[in-house]
Amino acid sequence: MRPELRLTERATGAILLLVPVALLAILVVGNVAWLHTLDGAITDALHGFALRHRWWVDAMSWWSLIFHPNVWRVAALGLVIWLARRRRWPLAWWVAVTMTAGGILGGLLKLLVGRHRPDLLDPVARAAGYSFPSGHALNNALGAAVFLIVLLPHTAGRPRARFWLWAGAVVIPLITCVSRVALGVHWTSDVVAGLLLGVAVALIARYRLPASAPRGIEERRIG
Numbered sequence: 590m591r592p593e594l595r596l597t598e599r600a601t602g603a604i605l606l607l608v609p610v611a612l613l614a615i616l617v618v619g620n621v622a623w624l625h626t627l628d629g630a631i632t633d634a635l636h637g638f639a640l641r642h643r644w645w646v647d648a649m650s651w652w653s654l655i656f657h658p659n660v661w662r663v664a665a666l667g668l669v670i671w672l673a674r675r676r677r678w679p680l681a682w683w684v685a686v687t688m689t690a691g692g693i694l695g696g697l698l699k700l701l702v703g704r705h706r707p708d709l710l711d712p713v714a715r716a717a718g719y720s721f722p723s724g725h726a727l728n729n730a731l732g733a734a735v736f737l738i739v740l741l742p743h744t745a746g747r748p749r750a751r752f753w754l755w756a757g758a759v760v761i762p763l764i765t766c767v768s769r770v771a772l773g774v775h776w777t778s779d780v781v782a783g784l785l786l787g788v789a790v791a792l793i794a795r796y797r798l799p800a801s802a803p804r805g806i807e808e809r810r811i812g
Contacts, residue, residue, distance in 0.1 A: 649772050662688060716774035
């Protein structure tokens with residue numbers, strides 16, 4: 590596929606993801622009743638289930654801890670070091686800048702929107718800071734996309750490895766989103782926005798990858 594067509598596809602994909610994020614932010618800031626009602630209904634249902642099943646709370650708490658944003662940052666640092674040792678400096682810088690930019694963007698949006706977290710009578714978990722968008726959802730989606738972009742070319746001719754890489758990149762962020770709502774520390778719209786925004790950041794950053802990536806990564810993808 591020609592480079593200009595790939596760029597067009599990525600631009601379209603990023604726009605399709607950013608539009609619903611912007612709409613959700615507008616609805617949240619405007620305190621639109623139907624979104625608040627929908628968020629509240631889902632939170633109440635999952636919170637009721639959590640109160641009756643302690644194992645569910647423990648499982649979701651451990652999942653949120655294992656896939657905490659800081660864990661993804663440490664993993665990304667490991668990826669940067671691995672790439673640097675292989676002298677793939679442009680790609681290493683791309684990983685570092687993309688992960689940093691996504692984290693900063695999420696923090697800025699939290700401050701701009703200023704949405705409070707669910708206030709439940711009998712909470713099973715607590716979290717500090719503002720709620721929209723979910724930092725867990727954003728960093729899981731972004732981290733998974735970054736690892737997928739960097740490692741997928743290395744699975745050429747290895748369908749099983751490619752399958753598990755894709756499965757992890759999709760399943761881990763989705764379960765993380767569920768865990769944050771199940772624990773009552775985020776609204777559903779928070780995690781949806783975080784998920785979409787994380788993927789959008791990765792797609793936007795992907796614009797810079799073809800020009801800065803080593804030749805080998807393009808050759809492996811074509812192969």
